[in-house]
Amino acid sequence: MLARLDAAGARRGRVVGVTGAPGAGKSTLVGELAVRLVAAAPGRAVAVLAVDPSSPVSGGALLGDRTRVRFPAGEPRLYFRSQAAAGELGGVARTTFQVCRLLTRLFDVVFVETVGVGQSEIEIVRVADRTYLIVPPLAGDHVQFMKAGIMELPDAFVVSKADVGEPASATFHALRASLRLARPGAEVPLHRVSARTGAGVDTLCAEILTGPAGAGVEARAAHFFERWVAAEHGRRGVARLTAAGGAAAYVAAHGGFEAAQAAFDGEVGA
Amino acid sequence: MSDQPPHVLVGKDGAPAPDRPWIFRTYAGHSSPRASNQLYRANLEQGQTGLSIAFDLPTQCGYSSDDPVARPEVGKVGVPINSLDDFHVLFEGIPLDRMNTSMTINGTAMWLLALYVALARERGVPETALKGTTQNDIVKEYLARGTYIFPPEHSLRLVAETYEYCVDHVPEWNPSNICSYHLQEAGATPLQEVAFALANAIGILDLLRERGRIDDERFARCVGRISFFVNAGIRFVEEMCKMRAFGALWDDICRDRYGITNPKYRLFRYGVQVNSLGLTESQPENNAWRILLEALGVTLSRNARCRALQLPTWNEAMSLPRPWDQQWSLRLQQILAFETDLLEYPDLFDGSPVVASKVAAICDGARGEIDRILAMGGVRGAIDAGYMKSQLVRSMADRMASINRGDQVVVGVNRWTDGLPSPLVGGDDGGVFRVDPAAVEEAMTALAATRARRDAGRVRDALARLEAAARSGDNLMEPSIECALARVTTGEWANALRGVFGEYRALTGIDGQTLDLAPDRLATLRARIDGFAAAHGHRPRLVVGKPGLDGHSNGAEVIAVAARHAGFDVVYSGIRLTPDEIVASAVEEDADLIGVSILSGSHLELTDQLMATLRRHGAEIPVVLGGIVPRDDVAELQARGVAQVFTPADYQLIDVVDRMMDVIEARR
Ligand code: B12
Ligand SMILES: Nc1nc2c(ncn2[C@@H]2O[C@H](COP(=O)(O)OP(=O)(O)OP(=O)(O)O)[C@@H](O)[C@H]2O)c(=O)[nH]1
Ligand SMILES: [Mg+2]
Numbered sequence: 036m037l038a039r040l041d042a043a044g045a046r047r048g049r050v051v052g053v054t055g056a057p058g059a060g061k062s063t064l065v066g067e068l069a070v071r072l073v074a075a076a077p078g079r080a081v082a083v084l085a086v087d088p089s090s091p092v093s094g095g096a097l098l099g100d101r102t103r104v105r106f107p108a109g110e111p112r113l114y115f116r117s118q119a120a121a122g123e124l125g126g127v128a129r130t131t132f133q134v135c136r137l138l139t140r141l142f143d144v145v146f147v148e149t150v151g152v153g154q155s156e157i158e159i160v161r162v163a164d165r166t167y168l169i170v171p172p173l174a175g176d177h178v179q180f181m182k183a184g185i186m187e188l189p190d191a192f193v194v195s196k197a198d199v200g201e202p203a204s205a206t207f208h209a210l211r212a213s214l215r216l217a218r219p220g221a222e223v224p225l226h227r228v229s230a231r232t233g234a235g236v237d238t239l240c241a242e243i244l245t246g247p248a249g250a251g252v253e254a255r256a257a258h259f260f261e262r263w264v265a266a267e268h269g270r271r272g273v274a275r276l277t278a279a280g281g282a283a284a285y286v287a288a289h290g291g292f293e294a295a296q297a298a299f300d301g302e303v304g305a
Numbered sequence: 306m307s308d309q310p311p312h313v314l315v316g317k318d319g320a321p322a323p324d325r326p327w328i329f330r331t332y333a334g335h336s337s338p339r340a341s342n343q344l345y346r347a348n349l350e351q352g353q354t355g356l357s358i359a360f361d362l363p364t365q366c367g368y369s370s371d372d373p374v375a376r377p378e379v380g381k382v383g384v385p386i387n388s389l390d391d392f393h394v395l396f397e398g399i400p401l402d403r404m405n406t407s408m409t410i411n412g413t414a415m416w417l418l419a420l421y422v423a424l425a426r427e428r429g430v431p432e433t434a435l436k437g438t439t440q441n442d443i444v445k446e447y448l449a450r451g452t453y454i455f456p457p458e459h460s461l462r463l464v465a466e467t468y469e470y471c472v473d474h475v476p477e478w479n480p481s482n483i484c485s486y487h488l489q490e491a492g493a494t495p496l497q498e499v500a501f502a503l504a505n506a507i508g509i510l511d512l513l514r515e516r517g518r519i520d521d522e523r524f525a526r527c528v529g530r531i532s533f534f535v536n537a538g539i540r541f542v543e544e545m546c547k548m549r550a551f552g553a554l555w556d557d558i559c560r561d562r563y564g565i566t567n568p569k570y571r572l573f574r575y576g577v578q579v580n581s582l583g584l585t586e587s588q589p590e591n592n593a594w595r596i597l598l599e600a601l602g603v604t605l606s607r608n609a610r611c612r613a614l615q616l617p618t619w620n621e622a623m624s625l626p627r628p629w630d631q632q633w634s635l636r637l638q639q640i641l642a643f644e645t646d647l648l649e650y651p652d653l654f655d656g657s658p659v660v661a662s663k664v665a666a667i668c669d670g671a672r673g674e675i676d677r678i679l680a681m682g683g684v685r686g687a688i689d690a691g692y693m694k695s696q697l698v699r700s701m702a703d704r705m706a707s708i709n710r711g712d713q714v715v716v717g718v719n720r721w722t723d724g725l726p727s728p729l730v731g732g733d734d735g736g737v738f739r740v741d742p743a744a745v746e747e748a749m750t751a752l753a754a755t756r757a758r759r760d761a762g763r764v765r766d767a768l769a770r771l772e773a774a775a776r777s778g779d780n781l782m783e784p785s786i787e788c789a790l791a792r793v794t795t796g797e798w799a800n801a802l803r804g805v806f807g808e809y810r811a812l813t814g815i816d817g818q819t820l821d822l823a824p825d826r827l828a829t830l831r832a833r834i835d836g837f838a839a840a841h842g843h844r845p846r847l848v849v850g851k852p853g854l855d856g857h858s859n860g861a862e863v864i865a866v867a868a869r870h871a872g873f874d875v876v877y878s879g880i881r882l883t884p885d886e887i888v889a890s891a892v893e894e895d896a897d898l899i900g901v902s903i904l905s906g907s908h909l910e911l912t913d914q915l916m917a918t919l920r921r922h923g924a925e926i927p928v929v930l931g932g933i934v935p936r937d938d939v940a941e942l943q944a945r946g947v948a949q950v951f952t953p954a955d956y957q958l959i960d961v962v963d964r965m966m967d968v969i970e971a972r973r
Contacts, residue, residue, distance in 0.1 A: 058691075092819075093831060095844060095869040099816055101890060102878040108885045115893055119844065119874045231456070231807075 048082075048139040050252055051243055052163030053148045059169040060195035063230040065146045066104030071240050072144055073112045080112040082142040084135065086128055086149045089119045096120065100148055114142065120149075127158040129266055132259035135162055136252050136292070144243065157188065161258050164248035165190045170210060172202035186217040191224040191246065193239065198229040256292045257283035263296065268303055275303065314607075314651050323649045326642035327604070328405065328613035331631050332578065334359035334384035336744035338394040338751070341384040344628070346398060353635060355405040356437075357615055358395075359383035360417070362854035362905060365452040366881070367413050367799025370748050374883065375796075377910035378854050380745040382625065383409075386417065387752040387796075389789045392424045394751070401430045406437035407482075407576070407613075412454040414441035414481070415463045416798045419785035422475065426790070432475050438532065441467060441481035444505045444684050447811045448694050449491035450484075451856020451880045454799060457688055459806035463781065465512050468530070470782035472523045479532045481509065482576070489536035490582045491859060492701025495547045496667060498536060500674035501684075501693055503554055506531055507675070508684035510563060518780075528563055529570030535611070538580040539595055541602035546660055548602070548609035550667035551575070576613035577603045582859075584621040586953040588717030589736070590727050592619040597637055604641060607652040614638060619729065622953050624737040624906070624935055694814035698862050705863050706821045709958055718956060737935045740906070752794065759792035767791040768801050775805040813858070813879045818866045826959045827871065833966060834872035845969050848896045849877040850887035852915060855905035856880050860931055864900060867958040868965065884915040892924050897969045904932040908942065916946045927968050931955070 053061050062085065069081040085100035096119035106113045118128045127149055138145045149159045160166050168189035192210060197203045207227050214223050224242055228235035249255070261282040264272045276299070279285055289295040309315050316322030331348055334341045345356055360383040363375035369387050370379045379385050386392060401424065410417045418439045422432055443460040446453040453460055467480040485493070485502035493501065513519065513527055535551065537544045552573035559571035579599035584592040596616050603611040616637060618630035626634075641647060654660045681687045688694070707713040714720050730736040771784040781802075788798055838844045849865045851858065858880050865877040876894055878886075891899050903911055908930060919926065930942060931951035939950045948968045955961050 089874075090869065093870050093872045094835065094838070095872040096874045097816060097865070097869050098874055098876045098894070099813070101876055101894075102810065102813060105810070105886075106889075108883070108889070115890075117874075117876060117894055121844075 047251065048142045048145050049165065049244075049248055050135050050139060050145045050147060050163045052159040052166035053146055053169060054150070054159050054166065054189070055169030055195075056171065057150055059171040060230060061148050061169045062100040062103035064169065064193070064195060064228065064236075065100075065148055066106070067230045067233070067236055068240055068243065069104070069113055069144075069146065070106065071236060072244075073110065075240070079144075080114070080142045081144045081146070082114040082116070082138045083146045083148065084116050084118060084131065084138065086118045086120050086131060086147065088150055089121045094121065114138075127162060129262070132162055132252075132255070132262075133292070139252050160188050161255055162252075164251065165243070165246055167191050167193050167243075169193050169195050170206060171195050172197075172199050172206045186213065189223075191226065191242065193226040193228055196229060196231070197227045197234055198232045203227065253291075256286050256295075257281075260286050260292060260295055264299060268299070272299075272303060312650060314649055321649075324607065324610075326638075326648060327611050328355045328576075329353050329635060329638045329642075330355050330357040330407065330576070330613050330615040331635060332357045332359050332409065332615050333631065335361075335382070335625060336380040336384070336740050337748045338384055338386065338391045339747060340741070340744045342395050342397050342399075345395075347628070348631070348635075349399070351632065351635065352639065355407060355613060356399070357407045358409065360408070360410055361385045362452070362856075364417075364795055365410060365412060366854050367416075367454050367795060367803075368854075369794045369796030370745075370752050372796050374854065377907040377914070378905060380740055380748055381906045385745075385748045386420065387748070387794050388755045388792045389420055389423050389427070390755045390792065391748075391751060392420050393427075396424060401425055401428065402434040404436070406435075407440075408438065409440050411440050411443055411446045411450070412452045412460070413795065413799060414439040414443075415467050415781060415785055416789075416795060418467055418471075418478070418480070419782060420789045422782075423786050423789035426786075433477070435475050436477045438479040438482045439467065440484060440534070442484045442505065442534075444508060444688065445484050445487045445501075446856075447688050447809075448501070448697060449487040451811075451858060453809060453811065455802065455806040456809040457685055459802075460809075461508075461512055461685070464509060465516055466780045466782055468509075468513055468527050469516075469518050469780060471530070472519060472527055474782075476526070479530050480527075482532050482534045483509075484534040486534050486536040486578050488697065489538060489580060491697045492582075492699075492704055493697055494700055495538070495540075495543055496670045496674065497696060497700060499547060499551055499554065499667060500671040500678070502533060502535075502551075503558060503671065504675050504678040504687075505684050506533075506555075507558065507562065507679070511683065514563075524563075525565055525567065525570055528559055528565050529567070529572075532612075533573065533575040535575050535577050535603070536580055537577050537599045537602040539583050539599060541598050543663065544599070544602035545606050545609065545654070546663040547667055548575070548611075549606065549654075549660070549664045550671065552609055553664065554668055554671060574612055576615070577611040578615045579603070579617065581617045581621050583715070584617060584619075585715060585718050586622040587722065588724055588727065589620055589623060590729050591717050592617075592621060593633075593637075596634065600637065600641060604647060606654050607650065608655065620736050622933065623730075624739075624933065627734070627736075627738045630738075688811070691812040691814060691816075694812050695816070695818075696814075698814035698818055698866070701859055702818050702820050702863065702866055705956070705958065708956060709820075709822055718954075735936060737937075755792050755794070763791040764788075764793055764797075767793055768797060771798070772801050772805060775802055810879055813862065813865075813877060815862050815865050815877060818870075820867055820870050820958065822870075822959060830959055830963055830966075831872050833963070837966070837970070838872070841973070844872060844874045845898065845966065846874045846894055846896045847876070847898050847900055847965065848887065848891040848894060849875060850882060850890075850899060850901045851880045852882060852884045852887055852901055852903065852911045853905060853907055854881055855903055855907070857902070857904035857932070860904065861902040863958065864902065864931065864961065868900075868962055871959070871962045873962070884911065884918045888915065888918040888922055888924065891926050892922050896926055897972075898965055899926050899928045900965065901928065901930050902932050903930065903934075906933065908932065908934055909938065909945070912942055912945050912947060925972075927972050929965060929968055931961075 072081050087096045089096040098117035120128050166189045194207045226239050286295045289298045362378040364386045368375040370385050471478045471480045483506045485498040489498050555573040556571045559565040616634040618626040618634050678687050711719050767788040774784045865875050869875045927948045929949040930947045
């Protein structure tokens with residue numbers, strides 16, 4: 036399927052990661068961005084892939100992000116799909132990478148929303164060409180929280196719900212100050228938006244389209260191939276992969292992700 | 306001082322004098338202004354002493370009858386009001402200056418009040434003579450009832466402006482009525498009911514004070530105008546104590562928070578509709594006893610007796626009441642007030658240590674909860690954070706689980722379920738009310754006539770003035786009254802404000818909820834679902850949808866939580882979606898099943914729309930439907946393509962999810 040799309044010269048969309056704490060305003064913002072992006076260019080198509088945590092007990096998930104997004108009825112250039120994380124660490128489902136690859140052939144921008152709980156920022160950075168951390172207006176001391184760990188990873192930061200006023204600007208300034216400490220010398224874009232009033236959203240749209248992006252989704256195949264091997268073939272599989280020279284070499288040798296999968300399945304006799 | 310013994314109630318002159326009874330109300334309205342007018346006049350002749358108007362969902366949600374989203378719901382659950390012309394018909398022969406009119410209207414409350422004032426002006430009745438209540442409690446709409454339109458801050462502004470207008474122009478009007486009734490119907494415990502309602506009242510009064518548009522004297526009168534609409538459940542002793550707790554807490558709040566010195570303004574004035582959530586579809590005749598017991602909770606204690614009472618009917622879980630059903634419930638009130646000796650005594654419970662202690666416990670718990678909400682920034686903050694909604698869904702899920710386990714006894718549902726057939730449902734109509742479709746056509750014709758007759762220039766100017774005021778922050782009452790006089794329609798009024806304020810979708814509250822169900826049965830069901838996931842490479846996906854304007858969310862929420870708890874992946878986007886939006890979600894999400902929940906009585910029309918949309922998408926996703934479905938309609942729905950129909954009798958959630966699995970696997 037991918038091969039056929041590639042042969043047909045399908046588009047190569049940009050994968051935009053959006054992460055942040057529960058309730059940060061990610062879905063509402065992504066919905067608003069998507070609607071504006073397609074409205075701004077007649078040929079442009081945008082997809083949203085939203086990953087929701089699954090219950091560790093029942094395995095079921097509430098795919099709730101859709102609730103926040105209202106696309107104009109019957110607009111074929113907008114697509115929304117939910118995915119259950121199904122117990123994966125990092126909140127990025129096992130198949131997210133593959134789904135993304137497919138979507139990038141069909142859409143110009145592919146948003147991937149994940150709930151930011153520690154690990155997942157790391158995973159989303161691997162899937163996406165460019166990752167945004169959404170920070171809701173926080174009360175007083177909580178702003179300090181922002182320092183640890185996650186400050187290094189995202190390509191840009193967005194303070195959401197700017198319409199609430201004072202707490203939003205306090206968060207914005209505190210974040211800017213901590214960024215100066217955490218990433219000295221780096222010009223990390225910092226946005227302040229309100230999905231409710233639309234303030235700052237167009238500027239963010241522009242930056243999403245033009246901001247520096249990673250090497251494209253294919254370049255990250257090795258990481259996800261290794262994850263796939265671990266999930267499908269367990270520790271033995273990983274050992275075998277290492278013995279074969281590691282994921283990057285294996286994918287390269289077999290000419291792509293799917294081909295590598297098929298080859299590996301064949302080797303271990305699955 | 307009177308020299309009568311303590312058990313004798315005395316009047317001002319010291320002579321024995323029984324109390325006057327509370328106001329008897331019947332919540333009513335359907336089909337068309339003309340049909341409803343006839344109903345009201347008949348009820349008033351029957352001895353009913355006030356009017357309580359039910360509006361249809363388009364009117365409540367700000368759509369005119371000829372709007373496509375309105376069409377399936379016109380006249381179904383209340384009367385459609387499109388313009389002032391409709392109000393003239395609705396109140397024909399009813400003297401406005403002598404009527405106490407209560408309107409269950411929220412999202413469009415300011416508009417309906419403007420229509421009422423405009424009607425008075427055209428009839429030459431002074432505004433100051435108008436008495437009544439617009440429900441106008443928007444906070445509980447976000448939490449429980451669903452007929453909100455604009456984002457909270459704009460909706461609250463409309464509420465505040467009705468107070469600011471009425472305090473000078475319609476001084477005997479209750480601009481809003483804080484409803485905890487609906488909170489209990491959405492699952493609230495007595496403690497939550499008290500706390501959320503009082504926090505809500507505080508939210509409105511704080512806002513009025515912050516806005517600073519009225520002076521202290523007027524503010525005090527606004528405090529005095531705050532009235533409440535409370536629920537009374539089947540645990541009637543606790544409910545009686547709840548009413549006393551409400552009164553005590555309200556008195557404290559008015560005195561301490563707002564410095565109100567006049568005790569008259571601190572009085573907890575309340576009306577009641579007794580609990581309907583506990584009224585069952587199975588053995589519906591039992592509901593008559595439930596209603597009676599619930600009525601006792603709010604009438605027994607003189608110091609906490611309601612001002613007005615409206616009762617549901619025995620067939621509550623089947624359909625809207627027929628006129629006879631309403632008459633039967635009205636008779637209950639008449640017997641209670643006039644045959645019994647209830648009104649001859651002073652308070653029966655003053656001095657009871659049991660009651661005092663129970664009241665204190667409710668007060669303590671409620672104070673803690675109110676403080677928690679205030680710490681979140683009051684009701685507005687708590688709406689945005691989803692706190693109160695999620696607490697309600699939590700309570701509702703607990704209630705359902707406890708009925709499922711049999712811990713909470715519901716006679717005829719989970720105990721003593723075998724019984725003789727009820728003759729009440731044996732009649733030609735099966736005990737069910739049906740709206741006459743011809744009456745709806747009448748409403749449409751009237752709307753067309755209004756549009757044809759009115760002065761287009763005056764309409765344009767009135768709407769422009771309304772919009773300008775919405776932007777500038779001027780009080781919107783006078784511009785709304787001018788709209789009413791100009792024959793602007795309900796949809797036009799709301800659309801003008803939608804253009805300025807935008808629209809809103811509230812949180813669903815189902816995130817993170819679980820159910821405490823029988824572990825062994827749950828394990829069997831989960832194993833079945835895991836088996837499906839293993840065989841098909843994904844968990845069963847369910848899109849739960851609420852098409853149309855219906856705001857009854859309990860059923861959809863409970864089903865969404867139950868399905869997820871059992872191992873489904875669930876999409877539930879909340880109330881008021883179009884069939885188009887639901888089908889689009891299901892197609893994009895590659896759903897295995899669509900489950901719609903419809904309690905508004907529009908299940909046939911909405912099913913047709915849904916099926917047509919599915920066909921248009923070429924999607925072959927099976928559909929199940931749940932809600933209030935009269936028995937005769939079940940086969941009809943199946944004939945129109947619904948795979949399974951669920952009603953309140955299907956209260957065992959594990960069975961419901963199991964049957965959904967049957968439908969999914971039958972298609973595979
Ligand atoms: C609670 C309630 C309310 C609450 C709703 C709170 C909420 N957030 O849900 C409040 C007080 C707000 C309310 C308001 C109104 N209500 Co009301 N309400 C009820 C009541 C008492 C119970 C419904 C309920 O929640 N039951 C508990 C849930 C869990 O049960 P359920 O929804 O039936 O769901 C079960 C099954 O049906 C099934 N099921 C349901 N959906 C689905 C979906 C799927 C996929 C599946 C598999 C199964 C399934 O499984 C569930 C589990 O057993 C009913 C009467 C009754 N006793 O049934 C009237 C009733 C539904 N209401 C009615 C009316 C008229 C109104 C109003 C329109 C009145 C008015 N004119 O303003 C308003 C407007 C609300 C709106 N915005 O639409 C009428 C509807 C008449 C009709 N259909 O002909 C009823 C029948 C009462 C009556 N006899 O008049 N109501
Ligand atoms: N005031 C304001 N509230 C907003 C804004 N954007 C989102 N919200 C509110 O914030 C809450 C959470 O929004 P979501 O978009 O669901 O946030 P999320 O980060 O996707 O949440 P999860 O997916 O559950 O982690 C909702 O109540 C929104 O209405 C905004 O711009 N301003
Ligand atoms: Mg989200």
